[in-house]
Amino acid sequence: MLELQDVCFTIKKDGESINLVDLVNIRIPRGHFMAIVGPSGCGKTTLLKTIAGLNPESSGGLYWEGRNLSVEGDLEASDIGYVPQFSIAYDPLTVDESVEAATKLRVAVRDNEELDHRIDRVLEETGLAAIADRQVKVLSGGQKRRLGLAMELVSDPKLLLCDEVTSGLDPRSEREIVRLLHDLSRREGRIVLSVTHSLAHLELYDSILVLHEGRVAYHGPPDQVTHYFSVHDTEEVYPKLATQTSERWQSSWMKHRAPYYSKLDKVRTKLIDSGALHLPLGVVNQPVSTSSQGESAPAAEVGTTVLEKVAPLTSPAEETPKVRTPGFMTQFMTLLSRRWRIFFRDRGQVFLQLAILLCFPILVTLFSENANGQIANLSDTRQGNIVAEIAEQQTVKRDQVTVGSAISGIIMFQVILLSLMGSNNSAREIAGERQIFEKEKFGGLRPSAYLASKVAFLACLVLAQSLWMGVFVNLFAPFRGGGGGFESHIIFLLLINGAMTAICLGISALMRTAEQASLLSIYLVGFQLPLSGAVLALPDSVEFFTQKFISAYWAWSGSVSALEPKVLHAVKSVIDTGLAERAECLYMLAFHVAAGLIAAWIGARRHQWD
Structure with missing residues (x-):
């Protein structure tokens, strides 16, 4: 469970404090796929970086499984994956070499057999196995996005953050990437958050978070977006946002969110009952709302209200082994070997x-x-x-x-x-x-x-x-x-x-x-x-x-x-x-x-x- 309680991220501009993220309150259960949308400059990427810990929150609290990340430290590197807009692979390397290097840098494996198994698994998951021998520089935009995902999945992150991974892609490639992210969220109870400017393929998401000037204007089922904003088509949502201030949208949402959260919980329960959503052993159905009124628990009550309503993810005997970070020498030799390989392949x-x-x-x-x-x-x-x-x-x-x-x-x-x-x-x-x-x-x-x-x-x-x-x-x-x-x-x-x-x-x-x-x-x-x-x-x-x-x-x-x-x-x-x-x-x-x-x-x- 990921929970944000009154989270703000503030910067100073011309001596004045400006909230780029302003009092965001959301709860995201395990096995959930959420889109973060909104017009340009509304704070989508800033919110994602705040969740990732790249932007330290100015106030409020971030909680992971009831643990206050602001007080008890950020998530382990192996628990979180972040796929940025830019390419994170070297052009002279092949797909297989890129994933291999990412695995050696992030995961302490016992032997080559475990290393090969982990590489082959993520290549299959992301649909890259057939082009594993191709160099990164010849990949299409969609294939590079898949490679970026593969390089994050090597450590089996529980939280996967994606920043505009569909930008610049053709409609078919965009849908393939969204479908891939949807499938990844259904495995092992992984939370996948995807920042996107596009309002296409919303039906593949479990929920949609609409931001306006850093504030939450809507967070609910994708099929209720047009109803909430009283528009006929999702393309009309952004112009609609401009008709009111962000304060009014935020205030309106706080008053009306209960029935939308209730629908999210009902859909989630159906997915689990039908077997469409596979949660790890010991993980129970975690509601989006913490009360029948749909109100989020205050930050001070996270230790009681939330934990009373949400069972522990796993029992001590069922906890999966933690992924360990490799030692200095392993990382050093991996980097040095990769640097020489890149050098000799760069003929210029x-x-x-x-x-x-x-x-x-x-x-x-x-x-x-x-x-x-x-x-x-x-x-x-x-x-x-x-x-x-x-x-x-x-x-x-x-x-x-x-x-x-x-x-x-x-x-x-x-x-x-x-x-x-x-x-x-x-x-x-x-x-x-x-x-x-x-x-x-x-x-x-x-x-x-x-x-x-x-x-x-x-x-x-x-x-x-x-x-x-x-x-x-x-x-x-x-x-x-x-x-x-x-x-x-x-x-x-x-x-x-x-x-x-x-x-x-x-x-x-x-x-x-x-x-x-x-x-x-x-x-x-x-x-x-x-x-x-x-x-x-x-x-x-x-x-x-x-x-x-x-x-x-x-x-x-x-x-x-x-x-x-x-x-x-x-x-x-x-x-x-x-x-x-x-x-x-x-x-x-x-x-x-x-x-x-x-x-x-x-x-x-x-x-x-x-």
């Missing part, structure tokens, strides 16, 4: 990564010729000819400028290119799938498992890109480092790529859209070169504040500081920016990586359901 992304991996190091080698030059030494014996001494000094200076500029420039070029790679790696990684992630988090996905899978996937890209950049350049265009300079350079290449990848992952987690995350990440990379001070020295006042936040400076400075003394002297002769110690550069880049991951963790945990 694979080709882009290969092109970047091959072309960027080649670009570096094109500018590396001057970095291989020799730096002349001053004679140990003093020249007697002053002209010769000046010429020698000029030669050394010229060599230092040529080699120093080239080596400094090549290191910075590699650093900037790897920063760009890092931005490309993760700028859209979370923001691009925000809706799917929020939906899976609602279904029991741990944010820690999700973020860990992203870090593991991106770490592989960072390793491949950074190592290949360093090794390729060293093989085909080695520049003079010495003294362990190459190994140190590799470490800083890894760190700059890792730092930028982590920071952009944090941006992706904090932004609401992929476009916002991509734009901000591009700006971040664009500022790396001018603010690093490697090309033009910054004013001291600016450098003091900006340098700490520029990953490129620390990677460039650390790599340059590890060069052999002669080459380092050549580089210092052509730059005006001071170089930090190698250890300090390592610590700062590690801090950037940590800051990015912390931001990603905050963004992953934060509720950002649209």
Whole structure:
């Protein structure tokens, strides 16, 4: 039994409190299929999200089997299913793979046999068994809606909430989806609530809830809607609502609802007696009304009046086993495996990564010729000819400028290119799938498992890109480092790529859209070169504040500081920016990586359901 007692959801607009859901009182028994209808903006989806717990009620109470959800916590993730308007599946995956991933993320199964049985069962229930091998991207609108239902049914939810799952479908597909929802409500006493703008196929519902400006204007049998609103056709209901204020409709309904609730109870009893409605063992006929007058019990009396009139759903011996949520490692491995599968099936992304991996190091080698030059030494014996001494000094200076500029420039070029790679790696990684992630988090996905899978996937890209950049350049265009300079350079290449990848992952987690995350990440990379001070020295006042936040400076400075003394002297002769110690550069880049991951963790945990 689901019961709403004087439920309100209030927002602040221009300093004024506005009730998007206003004093809603309804009771929905087990095995019930209800439509929530009303004109656009009347609060249908807001009410559904309030029931789901996505919108915390501002006042009133929600009760599930007599338990106050506002006080005792939300429903278990396995007890509730929510099918949103948007697609919750990845296009490159097949139907079977999508349902398998949903099952592994939401249900702790004993073995593969139980996993396969659960997958096959929901595919049969939703009519998807015949197209299980098709990719999501080739499915029709109706088939995608069925897939969304299948991915929610894997945990056998007792309460299924559907938000506009028939919108945009042709009449035949719409009726098929409504019929499917009707059938699902008849199994295991499941409550199915469906938000819809359409007034077609109302005869398939057990009851219709009509909302007007967040208030209940009607809740009763579908065949009584036209009678109550004094119209000839259901299409006239919405224009009729506009003839009165929502307060008057709500007041009128509170006065006249008793006979309509009585009819709902009689129809329900007939369904149970005829066997058309199958309730779980131990579940009794739960009335919509709690008294002969059809009045809902006050919230304070839920613990007595309701429970006296409605028998317990099951006896302790008959309770079905609770569906357990999988552990961290199961969710982590499922997500990581799915991410790699999606990556390799996205040919455009694979080709882009290969092109970047091959072309960027080649670009570096094109500018590396001057970095291989020799730096002349001053004679140990003093020249007697002053002209010769000046010429020698000029030669050394010229060599230092040529080699120093080239080596400094090549290191910075590699650093900037790897920063760009890092931005490309993760700028859209979370923001691009925000809706799917929020939906899976609602279904029991741990944010820690999700973020860990992203870090593991991106770490592989960072390793491949950074190592290949360093090794390729060293093989085909080695520049003079010495003294362990190459190994140190590799470490800083890894760190700059890792730092930028982590920071952009944090941006992706904090932004609401992929476009916002991509734009901000591009700006971040664009500022790396001018603010690093490697090309033009910054004013001291600016450098003091900006340098700490520029990953490129620390990677460039650390790599340059590890060069052999002669080459380092050549580089210092052509730059005006001071170089930090190698250890300090390592610590700062590690801090950037940590800051990015912390931001990603905050963004992953934060509720950002649209």
